[in-house]
Amino acid sequence: LSSRRGFLLGGAAAVGIVATRGWPLVPARAYAGEIPASGSSDVVLRAGAARANLVSNPAYPTDVWAYNGTVPGSEIRMRQGQRLRARLVNNLSQETTIHWHGIRVPNAMDGVPGLTQTAVKPGDSFDYVFDLPDAGTYWYHPHANTTEQLGRGLYGPLIVEEAEPLRVDRELVWMLDDWRLDETAAIDNGFNAMHDVGHAGRIGNVVTINGKVPDDVTVRPGERIRLRLLNAANGRIFALDFAGLAPTVIALDGHPVTPHALDTPMLLLGPGMRCDLVIDVPVSGKTSFPVMDRFYDGMENTLATLVVAGAAVRDRVADWDMALKPNPLPEPDLDQAIRQNLIYSGGMMGDMILQQMIKSRHITPEMLGHMGVDVSGATGSGDMAGMGGMANMMRSMFGAGNVWAVNGRDPDRDGDGPLVTVDRGQTCHLTLMNATAWLHPIHLHGHAFRLLARNDVAVPYQPWIDTVLIAPGERVEIAFVADNPGDWLIHCHILEHKVGGMSGVIRVL
Template sequence: MQVRDLSRRVFLEKVGAASLAAAASVLPGRAIAAAPETLEARPGTARLAPKEYQPTPIWGYDGGVPGPTIRVNQGARVDRRFLNSLPQPSTVHWHGVRIDNAMDGVPELTQAAVAPQATFDYAFAAPDAGTYWYHPHNRTWEQLARGLYGALIVEERDAPDVDRDEILLIDDWRLTEKAEIAENLGAMHDWSHGGRIGNWITVNGDGFWTSTARRNERLRLRLVNVANARIFSLSLAGLDGWVVALDGQPLETPQRAGRMVLAPAQRVDLIVDVTGETEASIVSHERNGSYAVATFKLEESSAARRPEPAAPLSPNPVTPIGPLNTARRADLLMEGGAMGGMMGAMMGGRSMDMRGLVQQGKVWAFNGRADMSDQPLVSAALGETVRIRIENRTGWPHAMHLHGHHFRKVLEDGTLGAWRDTTLMQPEESFEIAFVADNPGNWLLHCHMVEHSASGMMTWIRVS
C-alpha cells in the first residue's frame, strides 16, 4: 500500500498527469413561529491540497466542504431555510430520506429552482435512522463538483455500542496544478464516458484525513461516496469489522467487511474494532495502486476487545414488499454513451440522430427518450408493489437512484437483496428492483453519475 507523500512533487504528479486526461416550521401552541436555521450555499475556500498551495476556491454549504453535519433523532423534523448565495439557481435534495414530495428538491418536478439571493424553507420528518446526505439538484454536475454536499445523520433510538462515530465523506476533485478546480465542467467527453472523474481524493474535504484511535476501540464508520462519478473500491487495514447498514437501511444480519464497492451516492455503515499495531486505515484500490484515504494513528490502550460480531441495528419502518407475482411491472432500457451504438432517440417530441442530440447536450436515453417524458415510467396506486426491470445496454456502469423510496433487488432465485436507494449496474447487466409505492408524489429515477443524468438518464414515477 502506498502512503501519501505531502510534497508538492507528489501532488503535481497526481494532479498534473490526470488533468491532461480528458416553508417555516410552526410550533403548536405558539403565536409566533421560530425562524428555521439557515443553510447557505455560497462561495468559499477549502484547503484540499498540500499546505504549500493556496486554499482552493469552492462552493459550499455555509461556505465549507463538507457542509455542516445535520444530526436529528429518528422521527424528528429537519427545518432549514435554504439561502442561495450562488451565482446560479440551486436546490437541496435530501438523499435517501423518505421525504414529503414537496421537500425533495427536484426542479420542475417538486419545486422551482431557488434563484440567487432567494430562499426556500425545507421542513420534513426523518422516519428512518441511518446515514444520509444532502446536495444540490440543479446543475448538479457543476455544483456537486464545486463542493456542495453535507451529511444528514438520523440517530437510532437504540444506539449501537461503539466508542466513537465517524462520518467520512469521500470525494474526488479535478484540480489544476495550482490546486484550483478545473473549469472544464460540462465537457462532452466526460458526459459520454464515465462522467467527471477527478484526480485528487479527499475525505471530509481533506486530502490527508488523519485521526487518532486506540487499539481495541470500537468505531462506527459512516462512509459516503459524494463524488460526481467515481466508483470507489475500498477495504480496511488494521480494522476488523462488519457492514451493518447500506444506504441507511440496516442489514438483518451484519456481514464481514471485505472489499466494498461504493457507487456515487451510496453509503455503507461499518462497526469495526481497531486491531492495528501503529495505524489503521481505509484503503482505496485504484488502477495505479492502493493507498490510504483515511488514516487512524494508534495510541496505546489496555482495553479488552469486545466480543464479536457486532449486533444488528434496529430495523427501520420501511413497508415490506408485497407479492411479486401481482406487482405492477415496468421496463427501463438504458442506451447511449461512447461505444454504445445508439443511433438516435426522441427529444422534444421528435426523433433526433446522434449529432442532433449531442448539439442539445444529450448522449444517453431511457426507453428511447433523451429528455424527461411528460408521462411517468410508472403510475402506481398508493401501497402498490412495483417491479422495474432495468437493462443496461451501454458500455458503462450506472448508479441508479430512486427518490422517496427504498427498493430491493430481485435475485435470480426470486429472493430479495438488501434495501437500497441507489444500485450499481455494470455494462450489459440487467435485473429487477422491487419496492412499495407508499410515498405519494412525483419521484425522480435517474443515474447518479450526475453527468449521465444531465445528458439523458432521467425518468420519473408517479404515486397517487
Template structure:
C-alpha cells in the same frame, strides 16, 4: 487518473467534517468558500459550500424527529437542496421544476420534514448538480436510532474526488461533452474525510462511508479494523456480513461497525501500491474495550414487497461506444432522453412493481429513485434494501419497489453528467 501523492494526516486534519447544533430552523447558507483540499502547505481551492465549509456541516438528529432548515442561497446561481435517501414528503424533495421552484440567488426556502428511518444519508444541490456538487455543495445527514449500538466513536467519512491543478485551483470544463458521454467528470485527487481524526486501539467505531463524487466509483480497501458491514444506503442488513471488498457507486453509502487494531486507512487500490485517501490515527489504548459480537441493526420500517402488479423494463442506452437510441441527447432510458411530460410509470399508492434494469451501454451506472427504497432481487428473492443501485455495463438487475409515497419522483443515473445529458425520468404515485 488519480495522482500518486499520498494524503498526509496534516492534510486530512484540515478537512475534518464540521458539525452544527440543530436549531429551529437551522440555516444552511450556500456560498463561495475556500477549502484546503490538498495537504497543508499546498494551494487552496475556491469552491462552493454550506455555512462557510465544504463538505457542509453534519446534520444529526434522532429517528422520527423533525428537521427544519432555512436554505439561504448566496452562491450566485439558482439552486435547491435534495435530501438524498430520505423517504420525504414530495414537496420537500428539492427538485427544481418538479417539487419546488428554483431558489434564486439572494432568496431563501424553508424545508421542514420528519425523518422516518434511521441511517446514513446526505444532502446536496439538485440544480446543475453535475457542477454544483462537484464544486462542493453537499453534506452528511445522519439519523440515529432511538437506541444506537454501543460504540466509542460514530464517524462519518465523506469520499470524493476533485479535478485540480497542481496549485489547487479547480479545473473548469464543467459540462464537457466528452465527460458526459464517457464515465463522467473524474477527479485527479481523492480524499476520505473523517469526522474524527484520532481513536484508541481497542475502540469500537461505527464508520459511515458516503460517496459524494459526481462520477467516480470508489473501491475502498479498509484496514486497521476488524468488524462487519451493518447497513447499505442507510438501510440495515438482515444479517451482518464481512467487510471484504467495498465498492461505492456515486451516492451509495455503507455502515461498518468494527474494532480498531491500528491506524484506520482508507485506500484506493491501484495496479501498484494503494493510493491512500485518508486515515484515522491511533493514539493510545482503550483500557476497557467494548468487545463482543457485532449484532445486526434494528430492521427498517420499509414494508416487504407485495405481489408485483406491474413488470417494467428500464433500458439504459447511449453514451460513447454505445448503440443508437431514439432519444434526443447522449443518453436515454427506453429511447427517451430527459424529463418529459409523461412519466416512466404511474402507480397507485401501495402498488408494488418489478423493474428490470438493463444496461445496454459501455459504461456503469448508479440508478437512484427519489422518495423510496427498493429491494434488489437476489436469487429470485428480495435482497438488500437500497435507494441507489449500481449496474455494471452489460448487466441486468431486477428491483422490487412498493410505491407508497405519493407524488412525482425522479428516477435517474447518479453519475450526474449522465443525468444531465439524458439519463433521467420520473414516476408518479397517485
C-alpha cells in the same frame, strides 16, 4: 519540475500517482475526520462562495461553493421521528435547491426544480420542513446545475440517529469526494465536458475526506468504531479495501442490513451511495491499517491510514450486538406488482453491450419496439445484432443528440411523461438493464427499494437501498411499495450521465 505537484503531496513519497486523462491522481493523505454536530432541528443552510483548504498546503486555498462556508456543509444530526426545519438561503449567483438524498420526504420537499418546486433564485430562501421516518446515514445537496454545484463543494451529511443508539466507542463520518484541481489548487471550470458525459463522468485528481486531503486517523486498541461512509463525488467510484480490519456492514444507504462481513473483497461505493461499518480495532498485532481505494486498475491509492496508538480500550474486542432495528418500510407484494423494464443505453462503446444483451435475448426486439425504438432494420425474429438494425436503433434512440437513453429516449428532455405510473400503495417491480459499457449508480427519489436479484441470482440479505450500482451488461431487479405520491426522479448519480439523459420520472398517483 517535480515541484509542480509538490503542494498536493506535501513532500510525501509519490506513491500511486497515475494519469487520468493527464490528471495526476494524488494519493490521499492525512485527516482525522469528525465534523461538528449542529444538534438542532432548526437549521439554516446558506449556499454561497467560500474558501477551503482542500490540499495539505495552506498556501493553496481553493475557491469553492459551500453551505455555511465549509466543505462539507454543517452536519445535520437528528433523531429518528423528529421534524427537520431547514431554511435554504441562496447566496449564489445562480438558482439552487436542496435535495435530501435518501430521505422519504413529501414530494414538495424533494428539491427537484421544475418537478417538485420552483428553483430558489439568488438572494431568495426556501423553507424545507419534513419528518424523518428512517434512521441512518443520509446527505443533502443541490439538484440544480448539479454537476457544477455539487462539484464545487455544495453537500453535507444528514445523520438520523436510531431511537436506541448502537453501542460503539466512537463514530466517524467520512464524506468522500474528488476534485479536479489545477496546480494552484483551483477547480477546473470545464463542467459537463462532453468527454466526461460520454465516459465515466467527471473524475477528479484529488481525493478528500470531509473536504481535506486525508491524514492518518489515530484509533485505540480494542476500540469499536462506527464508520459512516458517503460518496459525494460527481463520478468517482470507490472500491475500498480494509485489509486486516474485517469490517462488518451494518447498514446500506442508511437502512439496516443483517450485520455481515464484506461479501466482496472490496466495498464498492458509487456516487450517492452510503455504507455504515463497524470496525473493531485489534488489541494486538499490526498497528497500521491503510484503507486502500482499488477501483481504478493500477491506480491503487491509500485513502487514509488507521494508526493504532495509546492504551487499550479493553483487553479483547467488543462483542456487543451490531443489529440495528429495521426502518418502518412497507414490504413489497410481488404478486400484486406492476412490472417494468428500464433499459439504459448509450455512451461510448455502448452498442457492443447492447448487442450482447440482444444476442443473449435478455433484451428483445419486442421490448425495444414497445418503447418506440425503430427496430425496422432487424432482419428476423430476435436478429437485432445485424449492423443495419443496430444503426437504425441507435439513430432512433439518440436522434435528439443525447448521449444516454432510458428505454430509447431521454424522458427528462423529451417531456413525454413518466417512465412508469403506479397507483399509490401498489408494489413496483423494476428490472434495470445496463446495456452500456459503463457502471451506473441508479438512484430513486422518495422511496427506498429492496434489491432482489442481479442477473437472476438472489442478492444476499435483499438490502433496502436508494442507489444501486449496476455493472455493464448486468440486470438488476428491485421492488418497493409506491406509497409516496408525486413525481419522483430515477437517475444515474454519475452527475454527468444524468446531464446526458440518464434520468426519468416514476409517477405515484
